Amino acid sequence: MEKYECTLCGYVYDPEAGDPDNGVAPGTAFADLPEDWVCPLCGAGKDAFEVA
C-alpha cells in the first residue's frame, strides 16, 4: 500500500499506521479513507494528497 503526502504541510499518511486518533485503523489504504477525512496536521482534504 502506498504512502500519501499532504502537499500543503508535508504530513505523510502511512496506511500501515493508519490514523487511529481520528478513527482510522492501521492497515487502511489511502483510497479507503472516508471522503471527509482530512489531514490530521493541517486539515487539508484528501484531494491535497499525492503519492509520496
Added chain:
Amino acid sequence: MPAVQLNDHVYWVGAVDADVREFHGYQVPYGTTYNAYLVLGEKIALIDSVKAPFTKVMMENIAQVIDPAKIDYIVSNHVEPDHSGALAAAVAAAPNAPVITTANGKKGLSVYYSPDWNYQVVKTGDTLSLGNYTLQFVATPMVHWPDNMVTYLQEDGILFSNDAFGQHQATVSRFADEVGAKTSLERARDYYANIVMPFGTQVNAALKALGGLTLNTIAPSHGVIWRTPDVISALLAKYADWANNRVRDDLAVIVFDTMWGSTEMLAHRLKDEFEAQGVEVRLIDLRENHISRAMDALLEAKYICVGSPTLNRSVMPSVAAFLCYLKGLAPKGRIGQAFGSHGWSGEATGYIEQMLTEAKFELREKLVCVYRP
C-alpha cells in the same frame, strides 16, 4: 511607539520594527510591525505578542494601559516567534492567565518555550467570555502554519486575523485609512505572494469559516489595521482572487539574470513580443532585485518566463534560488517559458524547464541562442 486605541476598550500594544529588511528569505524593504492587542473587558485579554527583541516595548505599551499582572487571558493565534517571542514575559507578568491556543499551538509553544504553561486548547466555534465581551476562535490551519487561528471580538466585529491580511510595513500610523488604502493593499498583495501563496485551498476554507461574521475591523499581526468597509471588502475580494489563482491573461513576468547581456536581450525580445500582443510585462532583473521582489509581480500573472545563461553547465545561482523559491510558493495555473543564451553546452534552459515542470507549469517553447541573439 506608544499604545494606540482602536476604541475605548481595545488597544494596539505591539512594536514597530522599522529597521528589519530580511524576513526568512523574504526581503521587506519597508520594515514591519509586530502587532499585539489588549482587550479590556471585565476580564482582560492579551492577543498575541511581538518578536523577542521587542519584548520590553510590548510590556511598556501594556503597562501604559493596565498593570500587566491584571491580564486574565493570553491568546496565542500563531506559534511563529515573531508573534510568540514575548509571550514568556506576559506569562511571567500574569502567571495565572491561561494561554489560549489551538492543539497544534500548544504543541509548538511547548517546544519553543515551556510545556508547563497553563494552556487552554480551543477549536473553531469555541468562545471565551470576558464578561461584557466575547472572544470567538476560528482555526485557520496552514494560513500559514498548522497552528494558526484567528480571534473574533463579537461585540465590536473586530477580527484579530494574525498573519492573514497582514503586510510588512513600518508606518507611523496604525491604520490603513491613515497610511493610504492603495499602498496598504499593495503591501498586503506582496505579503500574500511571499507568505500565503501556497495555501489557497486553506485560505478559501478560512474565508468560508469567516463568512458569517461581520467584519468591522481587521486587525492583523503585521502592518496596519483595516477599518474602512469598502477597503475591507476589496481586501477580502483580493484574497479570494489570489486563493483561487485568478490570474490576468494580459500580464507576464520575465525574470532573468545575464552574464554578458545576451539573456537580457532575449528578455527584451520576449517583452516586445508580449507587448505587441497587448500583454503587460514586468521585467525582473535578478542582478538588481532580490528573488522575493518577483513574487508580488507574478502573483496575478498568467505568463512567467525565466531566463538564465548557462554557467558551468547549469543556471546562474540567482536563477536557481528564484526557481526554488517559486516552486515552494507554488503558484497554480501558470504558463512558463525558459530562455537563455549559451556558448557551447547549454544546460540552463533544460534546468529551468525541469523546475517549471515540477512546479506544474504548462510550458511554452523555450527561447535559446548561442552567444548572441
